[in-house]
Amino acid sequence: MKRSSRLIDLTIYFNNHPNVRTSLTYFSERFKAAKSSISEDLAILKKYYEQENIGQLITISGVTGGVVFIPRDSKQMIEKNLDQLIAEIHAKDRLLPGGYLYISDIIGSPHHVRTIGSALASAFQDEQIDVIMTIATKGIPIAYSIASFINVPVICVRQSLEITEGSMVTIHYESGSKNTLYSMGLSRQALKKGQRVLVIDDLLKVGGTIRGMVQMVQEFEATLAGIGVFIESSGHPRIQEDYVSLLKYNEKVREGKKPILSYGNIGKYVKN
Amino acid sequence: MKRSSRLIDLTIYFNNHPNVRTSLTYFSERFKAAKSSISEDLAILKKYYEQENIGQLITISGVTGGVVFIPRDSKQMIEKNLDQLIAEIHAKDRLLPGGYLYISDIIGSPHHVRTIGSALASAFQDEQIDVIMTIATKGIPIAYSIASFINVPVICVRQSLEITEGSMVTIHYESGSKNTLYSMGLSRQALKKGQRVLVIDDLLKVGGTIRGMVQMVQEFEATLAGIGVFIESSGHPRIQEDYVSLLKYNEKVREGKKPILSYGNIGKYVKN
Numbered sequence: 001m002k003r004s005s006r007l008i009d010l011t012i013y014f015n016n017h018p019n020v021r022t023s024l025t026y027f028s029e030r031f032k033a034a035k036s037s038i039s040e041d042l043a044i045l046k047k048y049y050e051q052e053n054i055g056q057l058i059t060i061s062g063v064t065g066g067v068v069f070i071p072r073d074s075k076q077m078i079e080k081n082l083d084q085l086i087a088e089i090h091a092k093d094r095l096l097p098g099g100y101l102y103i104s105d106i107i108g109s110p111h112h113v114r115t116i117g118s119a120l121a122s123a124f125q126d127e128q129i130d131v132i133m134t135i136a137t138k139g140i141p142i143a144y145s146i147a148s149f150i151n152v153p154v155i156c157v158r159q160s161l162e163i164t165e166g167s168m169v170t171i172h173y174e175s176g177s178k179n180t181l182y183s184m185g186l187s188r189q190a191l192k193k194g195q196r197v198l199v200i201d202d203l204l205k206v207g208g209t210i211r212g213m214v215q216m217v218q219e220f221e222a223t224l225a226g227i228g229v230f231i232e233s234s235g236h237p238r239i240q241e242d243y244v245s246l247l248k249y250n251e252k253v254r255e256g257k258k259p260i261l262s263y264g265n266i267g268k269y270v271k272n
Numbered sequence: 273m274k275r276s277s278r279l280i281d282l283t284i285y286f287n288n289h290p291n292v293r294t295s296l297t298y299f300s301e302r303f304k305a306a307k308s309s310i311s312e313d314l315a316i317l318k319k320y321y322e323q324e325n326i327g328q329l330i331t332i333s334g335v336t337g338g339v340v341f342i343p344r345d346s347k348q349m350i351e352k353n354l355d356q357l358i359a360e361i362h363a364k365d366r367l368l369p370g371g372y373l374y375i376s377d378i379i380g381s382p383h384h385v386r387t388i389g390s391a392l393a394s395a396f397q398d399e400q401i402d403v404i405m406t407i408a409t410k411g412i413p414i415a416y417s418i419a420s421f422i423n424v425p426v427i428c429v430r431q432s433l434e435i436t437e438g439s440m441v442t443i444h445y446e447s448g449s450k451n452t453l454y455s456m457g458l459s460r461q462a463l464k465k466g467q468r469v470l471v472i473d474d475l476l477k478v479g480g481t482i483r484g485m486v487q488m489v490q491e492f493e494a495t496l497a498g499i500g501v502f503i504e505s506s507g508h509p510r511i512q513e514d515y516v517s518l519l520k521y522n523e524k525v526r527e528g529k530k531p532i533l534s535y536g537n538i539g540k541y542v543k544n
Contacts, residue, residue, distance in 0.1 A: 007276055008320045011283040016386065048280045100436045104459055108425040113416065114288065137428055138436070140412045144385065153380040156409055164372045164410070164475070187376055203436070 001031045006041050014045070014057070014069035019125075019151045023066040042067055053077045071149045073122045075270045079263065081115040082246060086261050088112075089247075095259055099233065099251035100203075107138050107202060107230075116246060117145020120200070120228045123244045123269035124150065127225050130195040131155055133213055135184065138202035142230055146200060155190040157213055159183070165190075171219055173212030184212050186220075196225035204229040204245065214241065232264055244269050273303045278313050286317070286329070286341035291397075291423045295338040314339055325349045343421045345394045347542045351535065353387040354518060358533050360384075361519075367531055371505065371523035372475075379410050379474060379502075388518060389417020392472070392500045395516045395541035396422065399497050402467040403427055405485055407456065410474035414502055418472060427462040429485060431455070437462075443491055445484030456484050458492075468497035476501040476517065486513065504536055516541050 001009065010027070027038045046057040053074035059067050073081075085106065094102040106112050120142070129150055134143035135157045147154045161168060165187040172183045191197070199213045210227060217224050227243035234250045245264030254260065273281065282299070299310045318329040325346035331339050345353075357378065366374040378384050392414070401422055406415035407429045415426045433440060437459040444455045463469070471485045482499060489496050499515035506522045517536030526532065 004275070004279055004316045005320050005323075007279050008283045008317060009324075011280045012287070012326075015284070015287060016383075044276045045280060048277050051277075052281075054284075096436060096438050098435055102436070102438050102459075102461065104428070104437060104462060105425070108427055108462075110416065110419045110423060110425070111288075114420070136408045137412065137430065137434075140409065141416045141426070144382065144413045144416060147382045148386070151382060153377070153382070154413070155380055156376070158409065162409075163370055164368065164374070165376060166368050166374050187374075189374065190376060190380075 001033065003037070003041060006031050006033065006038075007044065010041055010045055017151070018055075018069055018071050018149055021060065021066045021068045026066075070125050071118065071121060072125050073118050073270065075267055075272050078119045078122065078246075078266060078270060081119060082263055082266075085112060085115070085247065089261055090258060093258065095254075099205075101231070101249070101259060103202070103231070104138070107141055113141045113145045116142055116230055117147075118149055119246055119266060119270075120230075120244065121146045121149035123228065123266060124198055124226050127198070128196050129198045129225050131191065132198045132200055133157060133186075133191075133217065134200045135159065135209060135213060139200055142202055143200040146198070146228070150198075152198075155186065157184045157186050157216060159185075161185055169216070169219055171212065171215050173208060173215055175206075175208035182208075182212070184216060186216055191217075191220040191222050193221040195220075195222045197222050198225050199227045200229070202230045204232040204243065210241075210243070229264075231261070273305065275309070275313060278303050278305065278310075279316065282313055282317055289423070290327075290341055290343050290421055293332065293338045293340045298338075342397050343390065343393060344397050345390050345542065347539055347544050350391045350394065350518075350538060350542060353391060354535055354538075357384060357387070357519065361533055362530060365530065367526075373503070373521070373531060375474070375503070376410070379413055385413045385417045388414055388502055389419075390421055391518055391538060391542075392502075392516065393418045393421035395500065395538060396470055396498050399470070400468050401470045401497050403463065404470045404472055405429060405458075405463075405489065406472045407431065407481060407485060411472055414474055415472040418470070418500070422470075424470075427458065429456045429458050429488060431457075433457055441488070441491055443484065443487050445480060445487055447478075447480035454480075454484070456488065458488055463489075463492040463494050465493040467492075467494045469494050470497050471499045472501070474502045476504040476515065482513075482515070501536075503533070 024035045028035050049055045055071040057069050132143045132147050132154045143154045167188045168185040170185040175182050197217045229245050231247045232245040246266050247261050248264045249259045249261045296307045296310050300307050321327045327343040329341050401424050404415045404419050404426045419426045439460045440457040442457040447454050469489045501517050503519045504517040518538050519533050520536045521531045521533045
């Protein structure tokens with residue numbers, strides 16, 4: 001394979017295999033090319049990723065060495081994408097009873113879901129994550145998008161018992177904003193003791209659902225590795241745990257009927 | 273930008289913008305390069321996609337012309353991926369009461385979800401699709417994966433009323449396998465009259481849930497453009513509509529306690 005085709009192939013390969021350490025021998029055999037040629041290809045890719053602020057290509061030397069691509073948006077790239085999201089959210093009336101925002105169209109867009117996932121993944125690339133936990137419904141596409149950049153499986157907590165999940169572990173939790181008791185269940189096979197779990201949801205208000213998922217992590221004797229949300233709604237008593245949010249809005253701060261969104265705390269967790 | 277960097281950039285661009293017609297002028301300005309150079313880049317990409325059986329790069333001439341990437345797995349590529357899925361499904365005991373299969377770990381893998389979505393998308397690339405409709409929970413990641421290859425939004429039908437969806441249209445439908453009445457709802461804003469809808473779910477047994485979604489499409493005066501499922505379970509009276517399935521299994525055909533899966537009807541809908 002010629003350099004031009006190798007570069008296309010490597011770009012697709014790294015896109016589909018983030019955080020996977022691959023040996024030069026693998027590429028050398030795949031392309032029937034000398035390792036020195038592959039090293040030159042990788043240098044071109046490394047430079048491109050850095051210039052475009054979309055990730056790092058790291059070379060590990062030694063017998064167990066190889067190369068690994070870590071997708072990582074710069075703070076500047078994330079803010080550019082958040083500006084676009086904010087503009088689209090502000091463009092129409094989204095306020096629902098109870099101070100909720102209608103964001104199903106935003107979450108329905110493959111483009112927005114990719115930029116949301118890419119930004120949140122960037123905040124957690126340096127944590128050791130074994131699995132991403134989320135809850136139906138709108139957390140799911142965000143969790144899968146993050147998973148595609150970190151390369152770990154997604155497990156989905158259910159708010160109803162589900163026959164296709166096999167035997168389930170069920171817990172009860174208090175939904176903070178409604179002061180009601182809910183239950184959630186997770187397949188017994190889904191999570192192993194000691195695994196490090198990233199908890200993801202679309203919206204954080206008081207944090208009842210997220211506290212429920214944290215409780216579920218503990219129930220399986222797994223470890224909480226982080227919490228990430230798309231939008232946090234401020235002006236509520238808040239959960240204790242640290243979390244990363246992309247956007248923030250205050251139900252009380254409105255321009256007419258329009259809520260005004262701003263950046264969440266993501267800036268503290270990513271590099272310039 | 274040099275050719276090597278342009279090829280990397282174009283590969284990422286087409287990956288993130290399938291089915292989008294882009295003018296050569298756009299690339300020419302983006303790269304500050306002559307259109308003749310861009311044409312040569314595109315010829316290299318076109319050859320690569322065809323050789324690897326992962327899609328077509330189509331050039332449209334004229335004033336409104338440009339270039340469009342259509343991701344499309346060959347039949348051979350799909351069967352290779354299905355073989356891998358079947359092997360993994362056969363590798364452990366997955367049979368649940370009621371003849372259901374435990375596939376949450378398969379659906380939880382970003383890698384498998386990508387190959388499932390890529391295969392199903394290939395069957396529908398020639399249809400005009402405006403939106404993909406699915407239902408919580410396991411249909412969601414599959415629908416988003418397909419959406420990322422076709423480049424259309426996803427809408428998610430709910431089995432419970434949901435305050436964050438605004439006003440909803442609710443229908444009642446009969447779950448074929450249980451002879452019980454269920455309801456499902458969809459936000460009134462989610463779908464427009466006349467839109468062409470691809471209905472997606474993870475599992476097709478008798479087809480009650482899918483019939484429900486088809487009924488929902490009609491309720492909005494939209495048009496059914498196709499139905500796609502990951503696994504169809506045979507040995508049931510079946511829905512009338514055409515559908516595309518990746519895998520098939522018959523609850524009655526087992527090797528010990530293991531159900532034996534085979535290819536669904538996908539082969540009829542894709543090219544060699």
